[in-house]
Amino acid sequence: MADESRLEESWFTNRDIRLHAVAAGPEDGPVVILLHGFPEFWYGWHNQIAPLADSGFRVIAPDQRGYNTSSKPPGIPAYKVPQLTSDVIAIVDQLGKDRVHVVGHDWGAVIAWSVAMQHPDRVIRLAVLNVPHPAVLQHNIRTNPRQWLKSWYALFFQIPWLPEFLISANDFWLGKRSLLLTSRPGAFAAEDLARHAEAWSHSGAMTAMLNWYRAYFWYAPKFADPQVRVPTRILWGEKDVFLLAEEAQESLQYCADGKVTYFPDATHWLQHEEPERVNELLIEFFLQA
Numbered sequence: 001m002a003d004e005s006r007l008e009e010s011w012f013t014n015r016d017i018r019l020h021a022v023a024a025g026p027e028d029g030p031v032v033i034l035l036h037g038f039p040e041f042w043y044g045w046h047n048q049i050a051p052l053a054d055s056g057f058r059v060i061a062p063d064q065r066g067y068n069t070s071s072k073p074p075g076i077p078a079y080k081v082p083q084l085t086s087d088v089i090a091i092v093d094q095l096g097k098d099r100v101h102v103v104g105h106d107w108g109a110v111i112a113w114s115v116a117m118q119h120p121d122r123v124i125r126l127a128v129l130n131v132p133h134p135a136v137l138q139h140n141i142r143t144n145p146r147q148w149l150k151s152w153y154a155l156f157f158q159i160p161w162l163p164e165f166l167i168s169a170n171d172f173w174l175g176k177r178s179l180l181l182t183s184r185p186g187a188f189a190a191e192d193l194a195r196h197a198e199a200w201s202h203s204g205a206m207t208a209m210l211n212w213y214r215a216y217f218w219y220a221p222k223f224a225d226p227q228v229r230v231p232t233r234i235l236w237g238e239k240d241v242f243l244l245a246e247e248a249q250e251s252l253q254y255c256a257d258g259k260v261t262y263f264p265d266a267t268h269w270l271q272h273e274e275p276e277r278v279n280e281l282l283i284e285f286f287l288q289a
Contacts, residue, residue: 008022017065022042022049022060023058024053030101031100032058033062033101034059035088037104041063044105047272051283064108074204075211079208099123102125103282105130130268147247172196187267187272228255235260235263263277
């Protein structure tokens, strides 16, 4: 758990987009950027921030565009992968760093993969949690009926306004319930759910968050060179109800230096369920750079 008294509030810009972030750790330390997924925000990394900072890293955990207090530009095209990737590079530029470590979970992992593919000169090491390489994900979504069944909700999210209404109703009961039903018991405490509901309640937030799914459906990225040439570690909870465990291993074909670590008893919400081991692996991996 992060001691929030130690956290610094930061803001970054990418043209007309303002990105809120929390930061911790020595300002001259190697930078680790933590990219959250849906439906979280910077707080999704609250178990990782302090251990990484205590190990000498400068930790930056942004609210990605559309989330919490960051900008929520209108329209689905604003959430295409190139735009989301450019937000990360803008943060790196404004930190005055040539290269950083990048960690991503869920949608944050999609963006982390994309940053490493498109800007390998800006990434020291890449770590992703429970999302495969985008080429593997797109292939399985097209061809694997088992993945179709796991991805049913992504099609539901394409419907205008109805998902927002249902998720938000009754103080975000469905949003909270989905976290509880897809995670290991105890992964999300009542305080965690309340923090998420507060972030979801910002004007326009739920539509902006769902627009990530809508943009990926209509504007799936095509990578001229899908190879990832920076050292990469994939951490994967095998009881993920959203994604197939074998997709982690399949992702290694795109990694010049890749390794998978499976967590047999963890779900999609790995960093919440196995924080100590996740922190150990991340710190060990980044200290080797």
